[in-house]
Amino acid sequence: MAEPLFTPEEQKKFDAEIAEILSHYPADRKSAAMLPALRLLQELKGWLPPEGLKLVASRLGVTPERAYEVASFYVMYHLKKPGKYVVDVCTNLSCALWGAEKMLAYLEQKLGLKAGEANERFTLRETECLASCGTAPCLQINEDHHESLTKAKLDAIFDKLS
Amino acid sequence: MATTAFEPLISAAWGKPNSWKLDEYKKRGGYKGLEKALEMAPAQIIDEVKKSNLRGRGGAGFPTGLKWSFVPKDSPKPKYLAVNGDESEPGTFKDRYILEHDPHMMLEGIAIASYALGVHTCYVYLRGEFKFQAERTNAAIREAYAAGIFGKKVLGKDYQLDCYVVRGAGAYICGEETALLESLEGKKGWPRLKPPFPAVVGLFGSPTVVNNVETLASVPHIFTRGPAWYAGLGTDKSGGTRLVCLSGTVNRPGVYEVPLEATFNQLIFDDKYGRGLPAGRKVKAVIPGGSSAPILSPDELDVAMEFEAVKVKQTMAGSGGVIVMDDTTCMVRSLWRVARFYAEESCGQCTPCREGTPWQTRLLRKLEEGRGEPGDVEILSNVASSIAPYPPIGLGNTICALGDAAALPTHSFLMRFRDEFEAHIREHRCPFGDKPWGAFGDWS
Numbered sequence: 001m002a003e004p005l006f007t008p009e010e011q012k013k014f015d016a017e018i019a020e021i022l023s024h025y026p027a028d029r030k031s032a033a034m035l036p037a038l039r040l041l042q043e044l045k046g047w048l049p050p051e052g053l054k055l056v057a058s059r060l061g062v063t064p065e066r067a068y069e070v071a072s073f074y075v076m077y078h079l080k081k082p083g084k085y086v087v088d089v090c091t092n093l094s095c096a097l098w099g100a101e102k103m104l105a106y107l108e109q110k111l112g113l114k115a116g117e118a119n120e121r122f123t124l125r126e127t128e129c130l131a132s133c134g135t136a137p138c139l140q141i142n143e144d145h146h147e148s149l150t151k152a153k154l155d156a157i158f159d160k161l162s
Numbered sequence: 163m164a165t166t167a168f169e170p171l172i173s174a175a176w177g178k179p180n181s182w183k184l185d186e187y188k189k190r191g192g193y194k195g196l197e198k199a200l201e202m203a204p205a206q207i208i209d210e211v212k213k214s215n216l217r218g219r220g221g222a223g224f225p226t227g228l229k230w231s232f233v234p235k236d237s238p239k240p241k242y243l244a245v246n247g248d249e250s251e252p253g254t255f256k257d258r259y260i261l262e263h264d265p266h267m268m269l270e271g272i273a274i275a276s277y278a279l280g281v282h283t284c285y286v287y288l289r290g291e292f293k294f295q296a297e298r299t300n301a302a303i304r305e306a307y308a309a310g311i312f313g314k315k316v317l318g319k320d321y322q323l324d325c326y327v328v329r330g331a332g333a334y335i336c337g338e339e340t341a342l343l344e345s346l347e348g349k350k351g352w353p354r355l356k357p358p359f360p361a362v363v364g365l366f367g368s369p370t371v372v373n374n375v376e377t378l379a380s381v382p383h384i385f386t387r388g389p390a391w392y393a394g395l396g397t398d399k400s401g402g403t404r405l406v407c408l409s410g411t412v413n414r415p416g417v418y419e420v421p422l423e424a425t426f427n428q429l430i431f432d433d434k435y436g437r438g439l440p441a442g443r444k445v446k447a448v449i450p451g452g453s454s455a456p457i458l459s460p461d462e463l464d465v466a467m468e469f470e471a472v473k474v475k476q477t478m479a480g481s482g483g484v485i486v487m488d489d490t491t492c493m494v495r496s497l498w499r500v501a502r503f504y505a506e507e508s509c510g511q512c513t514p515c516r517e518g519t520p521w522q523t524r525l526l527r528k529l530e531e532g533r534g535e536p537g538d539v540e541i542l543s544n545v546a547s548s549i550a551p552y553p554p555i556g557l558g559n560t561i562c563a564l565g566d567a568a569a570l571p572t573h574s575f576l577m578r579f580r581d582e583f584e585a586h587i588r589e590h591r592c593p594f595g596d597k598p599w600g601a602f603g604d605w606s
Contacts, residue, residue, distance in 0.1 A: 024285075024326045026240075029366055034348030035331055039290075060348070073350035073509075074331030076290045092252040093453060093499045094409035094485055099605025106605070128334065128503050129453075130291055131255040133409035133483070134416045137605070143293040150604050 005051050010044050018059055031062045034070050038077055047078035075127075083123040085161060088140045089115070091126050094133035103137050103149060110158065164423060166394030171383045171403050172376065173419040176263040182298055184305040187266040193311065195382035199274045200319050207278035211381065213389035215401030220246055220337075220374030221452065221481040223400070226381075230371060232361035233279050239368040243276050243284040244346060244360075247375045248330055248337035250289050251567075252453035252503055253483025256405040256417045257375035261288070261295035264379070265302035269325070271378030273306075273316055274385065276323050279371055283324050287342050290331040300327050334507035338562045339372040341509065352511045353562035376405055396422045397468050406467055410486035411443060411602065412436040426450065426463040430486055443488040443600070447578065451480025453500045454567030456552075456574030457487075490600025492593070493579040494586050497571060498526035504568035512560040518549040519568045530598075534587035539580065546572035 006014060017040050018033075025032045037060060041052045048071050050064075057067040071077045078086075089107065091100045104126065108114055115126040132138035135147035146157055175181040175190060187193070199207050212227030233241060245268070249257040260268055272284050288296050303325050306312045312325050333351050335341045341351035343365050364370020380402050384392045393401040400422055408429055409415045414437045420429065426448055430436045439445065445460040450467070458465070467484070487496060505519035525542045528534055550558020550569035558565045576583065585593050592598055 024324075026366065029347070032346065032348040032366075035345065036328060039329065039331065070348065070350055074290070074333050076332035091499065092503055093449075093496055094253055094415075096496075096499050097410045097485075097487065097491065097599050098602055099599065101599070102605035128506050129250055129252040129254075131249050131258055131289070133253050133255050133485070134407060136409065136415070140291060143291075145291070145294065 002051075005049065005055060006044065014040065014044060022059075030060045031066070033060055034062075034067065035074075038067070038071055042077060047081045083118045083121050085121065085141050086123045086125065087111075088125050088127035088130070090128070090130045090132065090136075090138050092129045094129075095136040095138060098136035100137040103139075103154070106151065107139075107154070110155075164395055164397065164421060166391055168395065168403065168421040170419040171395075172260060172264070172267065172379050172405055173417070176259060181263050182265055182302060184266055184302065184309060187264070191386060192266055192382075193270055193317070195385035196270050196273050196277075196311070197317060198385045199277060200317060200321075204278045204280065207274065207385075210384060210389045211278075214384040214392040215396060215399060216377065216380055216384065216392070217400050218374055219376035219380070219404070219482070221251075226373065226377055229361065229373075230275070230279060232359065233369045233371060234362060235280075237369050240283065240366075241279055241281045242365040242368055242370040243272060243279065243281045244339075244342060244365060244370055244372045245272065245284065245286040245375060245378060246337060246339065246342055246372055247286060247288040247292065247295075248334075248342060249292075249375075249481070250334040250337055250507075251481055251483060252500065253409055253449060253485040254407055254452050254481040255409075256407050256482060258292060258295050259405075259417050260375050260379050261292065261299050265299045266306070267379040267382060268299075268375055269302055269306050269311070271373075271381035272325060273311060273323060274381050275371065275373065275378060277316065277319075277321060281371070282322050284326070285346055285365070286325065286327045287336070287346060288327060288329050289336075290329050292329065296327050296329050303327065333509075334503075335509045335562070335564060338564065341562065342372060343370065350509070352509050353564075355561055397466070400468055404467065404482060406482040406484055408436050408484050408486070410449075410484075411439055411488035411491070411600070412486050413438055413440060420467065422468040423466050425466055426458065426484065429467065429484060430463065436486070439486070439488055440602070443490065445486060446489045446491055447487045447493070449483070449485040449487075449571075452483035453485070453503065454563075454570050455480045455483075456570050457578060459578060488600060490594070490597065492530070492598035493575055493582045494526060494530045495592065495594070495598040497575045498523065498530050500571045501526050501568065504564065508564060508568070512565060514549045514559045515565040515568060518545050518565075521545050522549075522568065522572055529583060529586045530592055532586065532589070532591040534583075534590075536587060538587060539576065539583045542572060542583075543576055546576075 021033045021036045037056045053067045054064045057064040113124045132147045138147045216226040217223045336345045336351040340354035345351045360370045431438045447457040501522045505523045508515045508519045510516045546569040550566040552573040
C-alpha cells in the first residue's frame with residue numbers, strides 16, 4: 001500500500017488552513033484559492049507530489065490537470081523534490097554590476113554544482129530580480145533572503161547550514 | 163512647479179523603532195486621514211484624490227482619482243480592490259520598504275480607497291519571494307482588525323471591510339494588472355485583452371481597482387493635509403513626492419524619497435542620495451525607470467524624474483527604478499542580462515513575445531561570446547521590432563506591455579551603442595574581456 005500523503009498532524013494542519021484560506025474567497029470561487037493552497041502543500045511536503053496536487057484539486061473543485069497547469073507556470077513551486085536548500089542567485093543587471101556573475105561562479109565551485117543542477121543537499125538556480133537591487137548582490141536560500149553579499153558573508157551563511 | 167516645501171511623506175518613519183506597529187503609526191497621526199475621509203461622501207473622496215494630482219506609482223503613472231471614477235456606481239456585483247505588490251522589475255525595490263517599515267500607511271490608504279469605491283474585500287497581492295514583507299503586512303492587518311479598522315465596522319462606521327494578503331509564486335508577469343487578477347483567481351498569470359478594463363470587468367468578473375502599494379500609501383496624506391497641499395508638493399500634472407530606487411554603479415544605492423522636480427543628476431551625485439560613482443568611474447548610461455525604460459546618456463541627466471519630463475526624452479519614469487552603468491560596463495552583456503529576464507518572464511501567450519524574447523537572448527549571448535556574424539545586429543533589431551516597434555512607446559504586437567518592455571531596451575541600446583555591438587562581431591570577442599562590469603564589490 002502506498003504511504004499516506006500526510007502524517008495525522010500534517011493532515012490536521014492542512015485541513016484547518018485550507019478552511020481558513022477558502023474563507024477568504026466567495027463560496028462559489030473556491031478555485032481562486034489555488035496559489036495559497038499549493039503553497040500550503042509545499043510548506044508541508046517540501047514539494048508538490050502528484051497525489052498532493054490531486055488532493056488540492058479535489059478540495060478546490062477543479063481537475064488535477066488544472067492544478068498542474070498552475071503549479072507548472074510559477075517558478076517557486078517544485079514539481080520535483082528539490083535539494084534541502086534551494087539557492088536562488090540573482091544575476092540580473094543591478095546585481096551583475098555588483099559582481100553577481102562572479103559570486104555565482106564562486107558558489108558553483110563551493111557547492112560543486114552548476115547553476116540549474118541539484119543534489120540532495122542543494123538546488124542551485126540562477127534567478128531573476130529579487131527586488132534587492134539597492135543591496136546587491138543578493139540570493140535567497142529557500143525563502144530566506146540575503147543581501148549586500150561579500151565572500152566572507154556568503155561563506156558564513158553557508159557554514160551555518162545544517 | 164512645487165508650491166509646498168518638500169518633506170518626506172512615505173519614508174518619514176523608515177528606520178525608526180517599531181515604525182511598522184499600529185501604536186507608533188497612530189502616534190504619528192496615523193488613521194486620521196481615514197477618520198476625515200469617513201466623514202465625506204464617497205464621490206467627494208474621489209474628487210479630493212483627483213484634486214491632489216496623485217498619479218499611480220506602479221509604472222504607468224495613470225491619474226489615481228480618474229481610475230477610481232471609472233468604477234461603475236450602480237453595478238449590482240461586489241467591487242474589489244487589488245493591491246499590486248508584485249514588484250519584480252529589475253531596478254525596482256521600493257514597495258518592499260513600505261511593507262517592511264510602514265505597512266499601516268498602505269492599509270490606511272486601502273481603507274480610504276475601499277470606502278470611496280464601495281469595496282468590501284481587498285486582496286494585497288505580494289510577489290512570492292516577499293515572505294518577510296508578507297508576514298509584516300499580515301501582522302499589521304491583524305492589528306487593524308483588532309483595532310476595529312478592518313472587520314464588520316470601519317472605525318465604528320457601518321461599513322464592512324476585509325483585507326487579505328495573497329502571495330504570488332514567482333512570475334513577473336503577475337505585476338501586470340490583468341495577469342494579477344488571473345493569478346488572484348487561482349490561475350496561471352496570462353494577461354487579458356483590454357478593454358474591458360478591470361474597473362468594469364475585473365476580479366471574478368466584478369468591477370476592480372488595481373493600485374500599487376506606494377499609490378495607496380500616498381492616499382492618507384491627501385486627507386490629513388488636504389489635496390491642495392499634496393498637489394503643491396509636486397509639479398503641474400503630478401502631485402506629492404516620489405520614491406526612487408537607485409542601483410548600479412553608485413556609492414550609495416538605495417530608496418530615496420525625492421521631490422518630483424529632482425533630476426537624475428541630483429539623485430546620482432548629491433550627498434543626500436547616491437554620492438556619485440566610485441573614484442575614476444564615469445556614467446556611461448542610465449536606465450531611468452526600471453529595466454524596460456530606454457536609456458539616457460550622461461548629457462541627458464538634468465531632466466526631472468517626473469512622468470512628463472522623462473517622456474520628453476522618449477523614455478519613461480516608470481516604476482522609479484534608476485540603474486547607473488559606468489564606463490567599464492559592456493552594453494552587450496548588460497542588454498543580454500535584461501533580455502534574459504524578459505525571455506524568462508514572458509508568459510508565452512503571444513507569439514511575438516514568446517518566440518522573440520528568447521531569440522533576442524540567444525543573439526546577444528552569441529555576440530557577447532564572440533560568435534557574432536555580420537548581419538546579427540540587424541537581425542536583433544528586426545526581432546525587437548517584431549515584438550514592438552519603436553517609436554512609439556505603446557502597445558506593440560502583444561496583449562500586454564511585457565512585449566514592449568522586452569523590445570524597448572534593445573531598440574535603445576542599439577540606437578546609442580551600436581558601435582559596441584559591431585565591435586563584438588569585428589573582434590570576435592567582448593572588448594571588455596572577462597571584466598564586463600569592471601571590478602566592483604569583492605567578487606572581482
